[in-house]
Each structure stands twice: as C-alpha cells, then as structure tokens.
Amino acid sequence: MITAVSELFKYYSSFVDTELLKAYVVGSRSVARDPMTHIEAAVQWICRAQDAFEGGGVARSYSMIYQPYFKRRGWFAPYPETTGYIIPTLIDYARMVSSQELIDRALRMADWECRVQMPSGAVQGGMIDQASSPAIFNTGQVIFGWIRAFKETGTQKYLDSAIRAGEFLVLEQDTDGAWRKSLSNFTDGTSMTSYTYNTRTAWALLELAMVTGSEAFKGAAVRNVEYALGEQTENGWFRSNCLTQPEHPLTHTIAYCIRGIMEIGSLLKNESFLASAGMAADAVLARQRPDGSLAGRYNRHWEPAVSWRCLTGEAQMAGIWGRLYQLTGRPGYLEGMRKANAGLRRVQFMRTDQPGLYGGISGSAPIHGMYGRFEILNWAVKFFLDAQMLELSLMKKGDSRLESNDIGGFASVN
Template identity: 30%
Template sequence: MITDKLEKHLQLSIDWLIKSKQPSGGSSAYHAPLLGWIKPYPETTGYIIPTLIDYHHYAEDQLAIRTAVDFGEWLLSIQSGEGYWFAGQHPPKKQEPSVFNTGQILFGLISLYKETKDSKWLTSLDKATEWLCSSIDRNGYWKEGHYRGFNPTYYSRVAWPILLASTVLDNDTYRNKAILVLDTLIKKRNPNGTFSGWGFDEHGSAFTHTIAYTLRGFMESSILINDWESYGAKTERALQKFYTLSELNNGRLDGEYNEQYSGKKTYSCITGNFQIALCLMRWYEKNNDLRLMNSASKLIEYSVKCQTSTDSILSHKGAIPGSKPFWGRYMTLRYPNWSAKFCADALLLFLKLYKKESDRWDIEES
C-alpha cells in the first residue's frame, strides 16, 4: 500500500533525526562521510522540534517527544541574555546574533509550550520575539543579524513565526511588526511571480530551499491573518510554475532557479523538493485542486528514493542528502538534518491528507 511505503520513509526520517542528537545537546547540522556528525545547529534544532511533536501525535512515539523536549532544554541553555541565538553551529566561531536562526527557534518554543503548558517556553519565546521585533526599523528591515549582510525575501519565514508568537503571547505589537516586514518584502515580487532576493545572494539564482522558504512564509502568514490576497495570492504564479515544472519532469525540480525561472539542471535540491511539495499541499488545502496533490506526490516520490535504507560507512540509515547527485551544489556530500525534517513534514502532511480524502482522490494503492 502507498501509505505503508511512505510511513516507512517517515519512520526512517524520524529515527535519523533522533540519532542526530549530540552529547552536548541539539541536533547535528549534518552528517558527512568523512567527518561524521558535526556540531549541533540551533536554527534547525528549533524547527525540528515541531516535527518530532507532530510525529509523536501521529504515531504515539514517546522517544520523539522526549527528544523534542531535550532539544528545547538545550536551546534555553544557550539563548543570549538579550533573547537571540547566535548564527551558525554551536559553539559559534563568532558570537553574532542571527535574525533567521532566532526566528526558526520560535517554532520549537511555541510547539513545546502548546504541548506542555510550561511557562519557561513562553518566557523564552517572549524574550526572543521582543529582540526580533525591537530590531525592525520603520521601513520593515532588520538592522542587524544577517547571514549575508542584507534582508533576503525569505525573511517572510521569520515574519510567520512572529505572527504565531503574537497569537500565543496576545501581543498586537509583535503582530504589527510582522505585517510591516511582510509589506516590505512583498514589494520584491517581480511581474512573473519570482521574488528578488529570495536566495542567499541579493541577485542571481536561488536554491529551491530558500525559494520555498519565501513562498511558505507568505502563505502561512496570510492564513494566520486571514488575508490571502495580500500575500498568499502573490505566491500563486510561482507555485503554478513549479507545479508545471514538476509535472513536466516527473517530480524533479532543478536545484536552483534565477528570476526568469531558468534552472541549474545539473542537480536537484532534495530539501527544496520536499519544501515545494509542502507549499503545493498547503495551496491544495486552500483551493482543493487535485493537480497540486498529484504534483506534490511526484516530488515526494522522486525525493524519498534518495533516502539511505541501510547503515554504511557513508551514512546512517534514514539520511537524506542535500542534492541529487550527492555531489550537487546544495550541501555537497552532506546529509543535512533539515533534509530529514522537511521529508518528515511532507510525509506527515501527505499522509494526513491522503487518509482524509483518499476516496475523493481515487488513488489506486499498490
């Protein structure tokens, strides 16, 4: 059955994420054949937490929830007095605050508070959100804490958790700051639906990883404020393009695209494939267009084939590479923890929708 196969991949991804936990705390940023597990990464540890909690509810997996709490405890222990987390892996080479890392950790704190109702997660969340919002200027830009020295459009994925935090904390100031950021970033949309600055560089090509960050941030923010037209609708042209590209290539997207949708065909960004699939499924939940689910299923099917099924000297069972082929330009020769995270997220959402609507989809199981 299709669900049995997908659940096996899901279990492998979760097991690998649990295995990525380091003795010092946190999830290793990636596993590499020659280096093994490397230092933990606060940013991705933060947004892996809700994945583990979601899986706990899906499969009643107690180790998943214990690992999520352990990851959260570690994040509390390394939070700065001002409320932010440092850039990069921990311990960092340079102690520089990070807007994006801090924003992604909000996801974990919110999930842990909702799960446990322990006020320590709320205290940390408020401190982190206060730092993020106090750093936004009147034009909707952050003044510090950048990865590459500018405000990329994928900061829409920072506005999204701030909106979530504003709801949990009942703080309209935070909500208004997030909307200010979104209003600034949405202006970077090009007539063809792409966004300037949606990659790690202000101009040029962007990995599908950061493209999906950008689109998902706008989509989820629109859903939270119940205003699809302002932001969510502005992603539809790009989503339609990636839907079409996925269909034409049987679930494979190029690893990166420029602002004219010209792709880098030498590799595929596996992480980005899962993330684009998530965007298509979230859009499907909005408009019930079955073609979107078909495209998402092809992206997932293409990408899960990259998952390792056995332990070897190269990787641990369940690892998912950054690129296909393994030497592709995104996370070259590495198995990042966020590949496994977004694989699990995509599978959890697909399985949820499948079990809810399989009769209407009329999918033949095999």
C-alpha cells in the same frame, strides 16, 4: 559534470571514505516502499543526530568527506536554528505513533535551545561550536520550537524564551519591514543587506502573536511580508532571496519565502498575501519534472540555473503544494506534492546500515551537487518528514480541505 556512477566512484574515491562512497552508491537509490517506512527511517536519523552529541541539540549534518571550511567530517555539531524547527516535526510524529519517548526527545531539544539562547533574546548563527553572533532568521526558526514545546507542556520557560526572541526581532526590524541588522557573521562579505526569505521569520512572529495577543509581533510580521511583496516580480519570482546568489536563488530559499507569505495569509485570511504566494508556488509547479524533481536554483525567468537538485527545497515545495491543496482544493497541488514526495523517497538512504546515512536525505542530488555537498542535512530530513507526514495525513483523511485555520494534524507544521 560527472554523471555516471563509475565516474563518480573513480573521481571521489581519492578523498572520500571508500566504504561511505560504496554505501552512497548502493543506499541512495531506494526501492519504492510505503510512506510510513520512509518516515520511520527519517525519524531514526534525527534521533541518531541528536544522540551524536550531549546536551539535546541535533547535529547539523553528517558529512561523507572532510569539509575544509568546517575542518571536520562525520557528524557536525548541533545547530540551534534547525534544531528549533525540528521540534514541531518530531512532536507531530510522536503524536502519530503515541511515543512519549519522542516527545521527551523534542523537549530536550527545547530545553537546550533555552540554555543556548543569547542574552539579547537572539539565537546565534551557525553551529553551537562556532563564534556566536545574533541571527534574525535563526531566531525566528527557534520560536517555532519554543511555541510548540509550550503548547505541549504549558511550561512557561518556553514561552518566555519565545517572547524574548520576538522582542529582539521587533527591536531589530527597520521601519519598512526589512531586517538588515543582526543577520549573523556568516553574511559578512556578501553584497546582500536583507533577505526576502525572512518571511519565514515573520511567520514565526505571527504564530507568537496568536499565542500572546501581541499587536507588536503581529504588526512586525505583516510589515515584513509587505516589504517582501515589494521584491516580487510580475512572474512571481523574488529578488534578494538567497544568501550568496540572489540572481539564482536556491529552491530552498524560494520555498522559505513562499511558505512564510502563504501561512501569514492563511492565518490572517489575507487574500492578497495568498495570491502572491500562490503565484510563486504555481511558477515552481510548472517547472516540476515528470519524476517530481526540480532544479536546485532558478533565475528571474524561472529557468533552471544549475543541473543538480536541492532536495531540501523539493521537500519544502511538496509541503507548500500540500498546504495549497488544503486551502484551495485544486487537484494539481495534490498531484505536485505526491510526485515530489515519491521522487524524494527514491533518493532517501534506505539500503545501507551506515548510521550517518540510513534514513537521511542529502543536500543535493547527485550528492556532489553544490548544496550540502556530500552531506546529509538535518533540515533536509526535517522537511522530508513534514511533506511525507502531510501526504500520509491527506491519504487517511481523504480530501482534508480546510474550513478554518484550526486545521490540526500536520497541516501547519513549522
């Protein structure tokens, strides 16, 4: 494992752009600043990612190296899945700073999602320039964006697209609540037949049910959580919870699974769901290091399975702990969120003027870790923003515990 900066530079300078590597070495270790400065920089990165291509979608990532699998470097094509759930994040920030320009940006994202929606109502897997195949998880994530665009504008086309997507999800669901069909071509060749992290898809369906009154959407959401809880072990860990290594799931997909169960439990006031989500969240919190970081993967005993960090997952867990603090008032959750957020601010690219890096969050730390290797991922930036804005909201509001599900602010950002 390469650890020293000098070793990193020597090894990777043969195939990484030297200037970008210098920018990484200098720019990825931030001096502590106030959270709003970091939030503003991350929003600027999202805007540049959107502007990298025409149409309104957000570039999937920025890669410092040529990626043989994707056959490219630099800005990667727009990604429907993550553009979808970036929409609520950008609107939340726009409302915070009273920016109509940013709301318009978010609505351009939603318009683009309407245009690229598949005839079946599904959202395709992968980037927009890759072969199109329906993807259950991706479809659920874009529903969040359409719902938020509809609530923001009242424009019916957004709700219509969300309903079509929801109907597709209900149609494809098996009777036990799992989704085993339409998992996209990117799951071909894996041993997996279903994924427990689709609870985040179920959460989207329940949000859609709250808007439409559809019992079909609500029932499908509950069935999926019940299926997922059947995959939870006694210590809170979930089986079948990773695309490629279910025996060592990413912190990223662990957080997806927890968040879906937690939010559905909150919306339905289901204490059993909340307890199951809390058990898993507590297990991860117990593994948080003094600097706020987590391992990128955990085995069934909650033991670290890799030495590198998955920064996306850390940001997601920060958001989960912040939400659990709001729901329970337990100070340990607030402390966990703040430690994680502070650690993430320290690795945000702030000391560089390179447009693909400034304000970004890499997939892994160190950046040559095996998740989003040498990439700034748009979803890492999205979840970083969510967690930082939630902390800022809590700081401004004091305790900010919930008395109902009408929580407002950044508490329920998707």
